[in-house]
Amino acid sequence: xxxxxxxxxxxxxxxPDFREGGRREIKVGINRGERVPNELADLFxxxxxxxxxxxxxxxxxxxxxxxxxGGGGGGASAxxxxxxxxxxxxxxxxLRFGDSNTIMAEGGIQAAVGExxxxxxxxxxxxxxxxxxxxxxxxxxxxTDAPMILEWxxxxxxxxxxxxxxxxxxxxxxxxxxxxxxxxxxxxxxEIMRVMRDEVYSQGIEIMExxxxxxxxxxxxxxxxxxxxxxxDTREQFVIRSKIVILATGGIGRLHIQGFPTTNHYGATADGxxxxxxxxxxxxxxxxxxxHPTGTAYPEQLLGLLVSEAFxxxxxxxxxxxxxxxINELETRDITSSATIREVGKRKKGVPSPTGMQGVWLDTPxxxxxxxxxxxxxxxxxxxxxxxxxxxxxxxxxxxxxxTQHYQNGGxxxxxxxxxxxxxxxxxxxxxxxxxxxNRLGGNSLLDIFVFGRRAGILxxxxxxxxxxxxxTLGHVLDYEKELEKSGILKKQIQAPLLLPDYRYEKALTGVxx
Amino acid sequence: xxxxxxxxxxxxxxxxxxxxxxxxxxxKAMEYSGYxxxxxxxxxxxxxxxxxxxxxxxxxxxLKVALACQTLTEPEMQITQSPFxxxxxxxxxxxxxxxxxxxxxxxxxxxxxxxQCNTCTRVCPMEIQVMEYIAHAIRxxxxxxxxxxxxxxxxxxxxxxxxxxxxxxxxALLARRIYGRHMxxxxxxxxxxxxxxxxxxxxxxxxQLVQMDQEQLTHTYTLREQEPQxxxxxxxxxxxxxxxxxxxx
Numbered sequence: 125x126x127x128x129x130x131x132x133x134x135x136x137x138x139x140p141d142f143r144e145g146g147r148r149e150i151k152v153g154i155n156r157g158e159r160v161p162n163e164l165a166d167l168f169x170x171x172x173x174x175x176x177x178x179x180x181x182x183x184x185x186x187x188x189x190x191x192x193x194g195g196g197g198g199g200a201s202a203x204x205x206x207x208x209x210x211x212x213x214x215x216x217x218x219l220r221f222g223d224s225n226t227i228m229a230e231g232g233i234q235a236a237v238g239e240x241x242x243x244x245x246x247x248x249x250x251x252x253x254x255x256x257x258x259x260x261x262x263x264x265x266x267x268t269d270a271p272m273i274l275e276w277x278x279x280x281x282x283x284x285x286x287x288x289x290x291x292x293x294x295x296x297x298x299x300x301x302x303x304x305x306x307x308x309x310x311x312x313x314x315e316i317m318r319v320m321r322d323e324v325y326s327q328g329i330e331i332m333e334x335x336x337x338x339x340x341x342x343x344x345x346x347x348x349x350x351x352x353x354x355x356x357d358t359r360e361q362f363v364i365r366s367k368i369v370i371l372a373t374g375g376i377g378r379l380h381i382q383g384f385p386t387t388n389h390y391g392a393t394a395d396g397x398x399x400x401x402x403x404x405x406x407x408x409x410x411x412x413x414x415x416h417p418t419g420t421a422y423p424e425q426l427l428g429l430l431v432s433e434a435f436x437x438x439x440x441x442x443x444x445x446x447x448x449x450x451i452n453e454l455e456t457r458d459i460t461s462s463a464t465i466r467e468v469g470k471r472k473k474g475v476p477s478p479t480g481m482q483g484v485w486l487d488t489p490x491x492x493x494x495x496x497x498x499x500x501x502x503x504x505x506x507x508x509x510x511x512x513x514x515x516x517x518x519x520x521x522x523x524x525x526x527x528t529q530h531y532q533n534g535g536x537x538x539x540x541x542x543x544x545x546x547x548x549x550x551x552x553x554x555x556x557x558x559x560x561x562x563n564r565l566g567g568n569s570l571l572d573i574f575v576f577g578r579r580a581g582i583l584x585x586x587x588x589x590x591x592x593x594x595x596x597t598l599g600h601v602l603d604y605e606k607e608l609e610k611s612g613i614l615k616k617q618i619q620a621p622l623l624l625p626d627y628r629y630e631k632a633l634t635g636v637x638x
Numbered sequence: 639x640x641x642x643x644x645x646x647x648x649x650x651x652x653x654x655x656x657x658x659x660x661x662x663x664x665x666k667a668m669e670y671s672g673y674x675x676x677x678x679x680x681x682x683x684x685x686x687x688x689x690x691x692x693x694x695x696x697x698x699x700x701l702k703v704a705l706a707c708q709t710l711t712e713p714e715m716q717i718t719q720s721p722f723x724x725x726x727x728x729x730x731x732x733x734x735x736x737x738x739x740x741x742x743x744x745x746x747x748x749x750x751x752x753x754q755c756n757t758c759t760r761v762c763p764m765e766i767q768v769m770e771y772i773a774h775a776i777r778x779x780x781x782x783x784x785x786x787x788x789x790x791x792x793x794x795x796x797x798x799x800x801x802x803x804x805x806x807x808x809x810a811l812l813a814r815r816i817y818g819r820h821m822x823x824x825x826x827x828x829x830x831x832x833x834x835x836x837x838x839x840x841x842x843x844x845x846q847l848v849q850m851d852q853e854q855l856t857h858t859y860t861l862r863e864q865e866p867q868x869x870x871x872x873x874x875x876x877x878x879x880x881x882x883x884x885x886x887x
Contacts, residue, residue: 252859
């Protein structure tokens with residue numbers, strides 16, 4: 125393992141976060157002075173295709189206590205806990221309910237339940253992994269709620285892997301001093317999401333699909349009080365009024381920061397950040413992007429596809445073109461990615477793929493050699509199947525990998541209940557920031573979404589009882605636009621929020637977007 | 639990328655002809671043809687079930703079912719998509735269910751209508767033995783249904799083809815939830831840890847960690863003991879670390 129000093133030097137020189145010209149300062153609004161990736165800054169300086177002055181805020185389609193924007197794991201858990209406490213709850217989502225990065229999580233969820241583990245060790249691992257930039261109160265919440273969240277999920281019927289003795293199977297992720305990741309094969313997120321979706325249906329919670337929020341609505345006291353939506357099929361625009369709003373819109377992978385491929389869902393276009401910024405929510409650490417070390421570099425049809433960190437946890441090694449290991453595989457993701465970029469770039473020891481891309485080997489057959497024949501079938505059926513489709517037998521051949529954009533480490537600033545700097549606006553999951561510092565550990569995002577989804581849902585339902593919403597306004601949107609214009613940086617040609625990535629025509633050939 | 643552009647093929651999307659470069663998946667070929675997906679697109683990695691696509695290729699009588707993001711285009715391929723399949727989902731409260739015999743058939747009695755035509759298995763893009771798990775469901779073998787169906791992405795391809803009008807993914811989901819909730823045991827250690835946290839066993843040490851300045855925290859971090867890859871017989875030298883005071887090692 126590298127020392128903290130060696131880590132810092134490696135990051136400074138090779139991590140994409142520190143590349144010249146990749147980020148710029150936000151010039152106006154609540155987040156003035158924050159540095160964010162250019163691709164996000166562009167959206168912050170864009171305009172909404174929906175004109176605020178044309179929205180009639182007196183015509184409200186539906187009135188609810190708790191409005192949850194986003195139908196992944198964070199939104200679904202917030203909904204279950206809010207509805208359980210009697211709140212009239214509505215979940216809206218841009219695509220289908222469950223379409224999210226949650227379903228794509230392969231490796232698992234962290235919880236310190238092992239004999240030689242403790243929430244304190246989980247705390248240290250998380251802080252160190254984040255470069256000690258994490259907000260301590262959030263990490264405290266994360267690690268103390270983790271065992272309870274794991275038990276809650278198991279009680280909902282999630283089939284977590286068991287070991288030979290019938291206990292919960294636990295694996296390593298990078299940066300962990302104990303095995304702490306709990307999995308359901310390499311389908312962990314999908315298994316959790318389909319269970320959670322089923323439970324939301326069981327509870328009769330209202331779901332509105334194909335309806336992205338395009339603007340947050342405030343009331344005359346500056347509190348968040350609903351949102352404007354678009355029906356993606358009919359293009360109808362409508363207003364939902366609510367006492368509390370919980371944003372759970374996920375991340376930004378589909379902006380393709382610095383042209384990287386991404387592991388993210390089609391819908392990960394930073395919509396929540398864009399509308400929250402206009403509404404006055406502070407963001408934190410949004411210049412810290414996570415590049416997962418093992419994105420697929422070949423075959424091209426799988427470019428950017430996540431190859432679970434659990435492979436390295438199960439003893440697969442990273443090897444350069446000369447057959448040498450170049451980094452301890454259990455280093456954190458930022459370190460491992462930087463080391464790979466160094467190996468392929470400065471050291472020129474990459475492996476060229478048939479399509480001309482460079483990568484390094486992930487020696488997957490080692491898993492079968494070290495952990496027994498059949499291990500890959502048992503622990504990685506999804507990835508086995510994916511590669512098998514393209515004629516690559518990962519039990520016998522290594523995989524060619526290269527870092528791929530995976531996660532936004534930062535996001536909307538929240539307190540330990542998920543509340544943002546805008547009254548009655550909460551945020552949960554990837555859209556929020558602070559808990560992971562500058563680099564999230566594997567297994568901490570499936571945990572984060574449920575810890576803070578639950579906390580936000582509970583407080584939202586309690587607080588909603590005492591709120592009467594004032595007169596609705598979109599004044600903040602127009603004010604923000606005026607500020608942009610005054611500063612000469614308004615970008616009328618950019619529509620924000622983006623809602624859907626555009627991969628049409630030649631863009632389908634650029635190869636970056638899986 | 640250039641070599642792809644040199645060689646193109648014709649495909650038919652909803653009956654309309656398009657020229658696309660060779661070697662693209664159906665999903666990318668449709669985008670190349672000008673489609674910006676709202677439906678029929680999700681994870682783009684074969685796990686969300688959004689992009690179920692039916693196609694025929696010339697000279698073959700079969701109507702194939704596949705995921706658009708995982709399937710390469712072929713010359714003269716005829717493509718159509720059905721992004722949404724209504725499924726029957728019965729109301730139930732999982733907590734109150736037990737793994738009583740015949741529970742799956744009680745909640746979804748239509749499973750007894752299975753004609754054993756095996757179309758469900760044939761069309762499954764995940765190559766799941768769908769008919770087989772329905773047979774196990776009929777026999778009340780919840781665990782087998784749960785494990786056989788584990789890779790189901792709930793795309794609904796089987797549902798759209800089933801002559802017995804069964805919603806297989808929901809039968810399987812119920813089986814998995816009953817198995818996960820009522821048949822798999824949550825280890826005592828998990829409850830013990832939750833109880834310890836609630837009783838305040840870690841309150842003090844966590845408070846200390848939260849209060850630490852950067853220097854103390856990084857120092858404590860570097861003192862962690864790493865569990866080895868082969869942990870048979872391993873026990874940490876300082877099992878209570880980092881409780882007070884963090885031991886220097």
